[in-house]
Amino acid sequence: MTSRTATIIDVAAEANVSKSTVSLVLKGSPLIKGETADRVKAAAIKLGYVYNRRAGELRGNSSNAIGVVINDLMNPFFAEILVGIERKLVDAGYVVLMAHTREDVGLQDKVLQSMREQNAAGIMLCPALNTSRAVLKTIQSWGIPLTVFIRNLGPGSYDFAGGDSEHGVFLATTHLLNSGYREVGFLGGQKGVVFTQRLQGYKKALQARGLVFSEDLVFNANPSRVGGYEAMNKLLLKRPRLKAAVCYNDVAAFGALSALGEKGLRAGVDFALMGFDNILDTAHSNPPLSTVDIHPTELGERAAAILLQRIKDPGAKRMVYTAPASLLLRQTA
Amino acid sequence: MTSRTATIIDVAAEANVSKSTVSLVLKGSPLIKGETADRVKAAAIKLGYVYNRRAGELRGNSSNAIGVVINDLMNPFFAEILVGIERKLVDAGYVVLMAHTREDVGLQDKVLQSMREQNAAGIMLCPALNTSRAVLKTIQSWGIPLTVFIRNLGPGSYDFAGGDSEHGVFLATTHLLNSGYREVGFLGGQKGVVFTQRLQGYKKALQARGLVFSEDLVFNANPSRVGGYEAMNKLLLKRPRLKAAVCYNDVAAFGALSALGEKGLRAGVDFALMGFDNILDTAHSNPPLSTVDIHPTELGERAAAILLQRIKDPGAKRMVYTAPASLLLRQTA
């Protein structure tokens, strides 16, 4: 435990220069003669000097911290997104202030406020369910660059990155229809913009076939494993002849797989099931899940890239990235 | 975008007091008369004052940021641990600087260094595989409170929180043995302290029964879904008569479940399988996984609690938390 960490002044004294010179050397300024710079660097090493970022940022009014708020880290989809975001941000020299809000709007306000106090250089937000669009204005009024990801917040001028939910579900549903199923259910999920978009894709696929949409075939539930499990049990009970369904997301599909297994039904032979997201786990589930691939980790990287761009160019026009969705057929459909 | 954010000086002017008074009021000092305090608060609100934490911390040499470094966020086990850590830390008024190192020791050094520059109030570290014990000394020399979690780094005086790996696997293996299996395999995982401990539990259980340990029954692989999948396929190929195995962790067990399913084998009837960790997913896998419960999220909270305690009392003696392991039987064994 070093009693007292050396400052720029100590280094200056050691190297026989002024602290201005030390500061310049430390940031690699070409203004300082090589010989002097070497002397300063040696002194810094000798004293075990550590840059005090806080002080530097206070003075320069800069920041290298970016806040990212996630709601449901227990869902691997978000964990993968976070990994992508973190990678991109760290590569760009930032540090991430991570907060988990478990869909709690109040907590979300609190952590956002805290990120503001920390003087975050930017904020990446996947809004908690029921988040008011007013947060957008609030954050913008703070002058902090923001990019919203996954769940959009309706029309507005904010940057956004998300998956092509509607088209993805359209593809999945169409695939099931093409495979000969006359009736296909929609399973899991229950509210929020993403749900609405996915359900829309489902409806459009039906429509394209001249099929009529029926509420009876949508089985709402939490977008979680348990939710998918319960929804599938309900489906099996109420619609015993239904043999195909597209799920709100992969995690719900896993729950459905579990429910199917319990009844001795084999996904892919007794029941056709499609997931959504293509989280890593789908490749080795039992059985491997057919799903819609939106490349979660890459999506996270893209979202972060947008924020980085916005920080660089605050005046740029609105940026939006929609991750293309493609069918990934494995064994469940 | 407010042109210029108000400072304590602006508030002081607005309220007709000195900035010292404002500072005191803002931190709720009882020194200031109620009436004055109210006036200051009103002024702060009126001006939209935002506390500049950076400045305050520079002056007071304090910090409310805690660094947490995770290696494999793609493994839900770690995601759950992180959720526990984050919850505890945020509840205590801290902010988390999260870094993901994907088992890259070099990157780990880099992020650790960065946390130091940020003047982190503490660090929670789950060391990347092959991390040298020297990091411990390094971090300690920085004077930053540290708690290591999940993977311990050998003997030393650092605080630590992890699961009872040895006993947990002992229980799982014994359960399989008690169920009548004469031979049980050990599947997945391949290096690191945790692996060693778990394998040790396996050996002890064998020993307690007078059974001899054979390398032939351990199937190494990455501690991931793919790893478990591959290990199970190897097992099935090389030891067709083996009908039971304990897995290195839940995620490997999922991969094994997938491999079993592919061969038309039903876990729990054709093959007995035990996982380890009890991540949320196990409750609704196909079929639901029997596992060893070490309460991941709570473990994360406990680990964070240790760091908090250490920050409060730097001189306290070594703190260690070992999450008790208990058998959780579902359908695979």
Place this chain on the structure above:
DNA sequence: CTGAAAGCGCTTACAG
């Protein structure tokens, strides 16, 4: 090519 000076926004003794 390098130094002296001012200042970022706060906190903390110290007076009164």
Place this chain on the structure above:
DNA sequence: CTGAAAGCGCTTACAG
């Protein structure tokens, strides 16, 4: 109960 003053560790014009 409140104010004046010093200072946290840096950066950034400005001189020279």
